[in-house]
Amino acid sequence: MKTYLLVWNPAKWTFKDWPQALRDMEQIGFYVREWSCISKKPLEGDAVLLKKTGKGLTGIIASGVVLSKPYVNHHWAKNQETKQKQYVHVRFERLADYTKGEILPVNDKADFGFIPQASGCVLDDAKAESLMRRFRDYVSAPIIAARDTVPSTVKRVGISVRTRYEVLDRDAHTCHYCGRSAPVVSLHVDHIISQAIWRQNYGELMTSQTIDGKTYVNVNDRNNLITSCADCNLGKSSRTGHPSHLRGLPPSGR
Ligand SMILES: [Zn+2]
Numbered sequence: 001m002k003t004y005l006l007v008w009n010p011a012k013w014t015f016k017d018w019p020q021a022l023r024d025m026e027q028i029g030f031y032v033r034e035w036s037c038i039s040k041k042p043l044e045g046d047a048v049l050l051k052k053t054g055k056g057l058t059g060i061i062a063s064g065v066v067l068s069k070p071y072v073n074h075h076w077a078k079n080q081e082t083k084q085k086q087y088v089h090v091r092f093e094r095l096a097d098y099t100k101g102e103i104l105p106v107n108d109k110a111d112f113g114f115i116p117q118a119s120g121c122v123l124d125d126a127k128a129e130s131l132m133r134r135f136r137d138y139v140s141a142p143i144i145a146a147r148d149t150v151p152s153t154v155k156r157v158g159i160s161v162r163t164r165y166e167v168l169d170r171d172a173h174t175c176h177y178c179g180r181s182a183p184v185v186s187l188h189v190d191h192i193i194s195q196a197i198w199r200q201n202y203g204e205l206m207t208s209q210t211i212d213g214k215t216y217v218n219v220n221d222r223n224n225l226i227t228s229c230a231d232c233n234l235g236k237s238s239r240t241g242h243p244s245h246l247r248g249l250p251p252s253g254r
Helices: 018-028 108-112 125-140 161-170 195-202 230-238
Strands: 003-008 031-036 047-052 059-066 071-074 084-095 187-191 209-211 214-216 225-229
Touching: 003 125, 018 031, 018 084, 047 084, 047 125, 059 125, 084 125, 108 125, 161 187, 161 225, 187 230, 195 209, 225 230
Parallel strands: 003 047
Antiparallel strands: 031 084, 047 059, 059 084, 071 084, 187 225, 209 214
């Protein structure tokens, strides 16, 4: 029995069936689909591992067995349907839900002995056996990888609708800085310590911090949120991004 390494790059093809795959796994214990395979040698009963490549988390997300010898079909890529591509049918028997951060990280050189460029290259038997075992162990007790696929310098954390309303109510639907209310101005719920400043000075956005003697649950703690009109919000941004010095100032009346 041989083991083939299938490869998936989300930038090239969208795995629309992933939720279905998860459902199938839960309900019938496997998920069948065709996958492109460059080798002509796979036989029924050979093993496969599927590696997610490209941006974000990379690593093994599925293992299974080959159900068919390779066959030729239309290319999977959009606008390339007139071209042909070789496939095998695969029954995936273990999945790691990468959408939840489950993925078995691998080191291409050490774990495969090569950097996979195409889907369906054969793996060294000993390396394959070791990877299969690691993946099986991983799936039975997945360690969730860090979810962060967006550079942490730009990733932001949204404020929930409920929190927004609570802050607006607390602030009597009035801009904290100029004292105007709707409908004269449109109101926003804004961070006192901006996410960028928070990250720069205190690190993780969603962990608790004590700042100037005040404890915040996270960057979206109500005490770090304030009602602001668009004008003041913009003015704030162009000043320092940290308007706490404005607190307690009388309304500017603008
Ligand atoms: Zn204002």
